[in-house]
Amino acid sequence: MTRIAYFGHDAFNGNLRRRVQGFKDDGLDVVGFMMRRRDEAVTGWDNVDLGRTYDGAFGQRIRSIFKGAKLAAAQRDKLASADVIFARSLDMLATAFLAKRYAKLKTPVVYEVLDVHRMLTGNGPISFVMRRIEGALLARCKHLVVSSPGFLTNYFEVRHKNKYRATVIENRLALGEARDPRPVGPKPQTDDTLRIGWVGVLRCKRSMNLLLDAARTFGPQVKLVMHGMPALSEIPDFHERIAGLPNVEFHGRYRSPDDLSRIYDGLDVVWAGDFMEAGYNSVWLLPNRIYEGGYFAVPPIAPSGTQTAKWIGDNDTGFLIPEDLATTLPDMIRSLIADRKRIADKRAHMLALPTATFVSPRGELAVMIDAALNTNTTEKRAPQNGTREARKTAG
DSSP states (O other): OEEEEEEEOOOOHHHHHHHHHHHHTTOOEEEEOOOHHHHHSOOOEEEEEEEEOOTOOOOOHHHHHHHHHHHHTTTTTHTTTSSEEEESHHHHHHHHHHHHHHHHHHEEEEEEEEEOOHHHHOSSSSHHHHHHHHHHTTTOEEEEEEHHHHHHIIIIHHHTSSSOEEEEEEOOBOOGGGSSSOOOOOOOOOSEEEEEESSBBBBBBHHHHHHHHHHHHGGGGGGEEEOOOOOOOTTTTHHHHHOTTTTTOOOOOTTTTTHHHHHHTOOOOOEOOOOOTTTTHHHOOOOOHHHOOOOOOOOEEEESSHHHHHHHHHHSSEEEEEEHHHHHHHHHHHHHHOTHHHHHHHHHHHHHSSSSTOOOTHHHHHHHHEEEHOOOOOOGGGOOOOOOHHHHHOO
């Protein structure tokens, strides 16, 4: 059985846990080498704890690369038992390569990107240095995995052309996460209130402004339902701003996939916009909620002109609105309140789509790992074809 050493930035991140589940679904063995963003340290897989990091604390996260690499290398037997290292995000890629160096291993590395951080897209000296580091490490990787084609077209082809071989693996639900059955038939309507969900990491100040303005404008005709943890580094007054609004509900942290059925069952539509890194990552990404909402037949509302909008348009799963969103979002909400059949029609269409639109097919990750391990690379990215035992003794 192929074994993967998974270097992750937060052992309790829903996307990361989804990938672990996907590996297991495909018959791959996983040992984690992961940092975490909370005190809890118990995971559902064999995991080496690399310490705690904090949102927005970039100095601390840089120091954690060196500390984490030493902690990983101290578990050399576990690290050497892996056939491939899978590293999510640039800081964990650096941690993985440094751990390899400390442990004197030659294990091949796959780099996974679900977001391109704003520190990588800027024009200043820090962004230049970060891209140089990323490019140097990327050229030594066996493979690149991205969750959206927008990352390849708009970033990697522009900044790191000819330094990688890539696979797009959308961040759909893992097969083992689709535990609850998809809904059947029309959704029962208990009242006339339109329930708009904002689900996931609540990090976008403009999204919050738009949604709270809509809640105030429409009053009891609309309920804004928020599930997830707010990024207080981005919206420090989050809790103060929602206090006292009778048609705004904040439910806090949830467990994915356990709570997804309950969450989406309570929504009519889900917000799929993001402007935290407008013009860059926010335009290129594909968010979880288009897959989660799709599986549970809750159509998204999203701004036009983004990779998310293209996906929604290609699959005809939701509602797209152009700028100026301060006008077009209330107009869309008004039209959906007046004609609920529009939502019902989207729901019926989503339920008729193949499940694979929203859930990863079995074997997708195994095929990618096999290709990464067995693809010849250029001299610049020299093959690392040693067996597991050979890597254990490499010096």
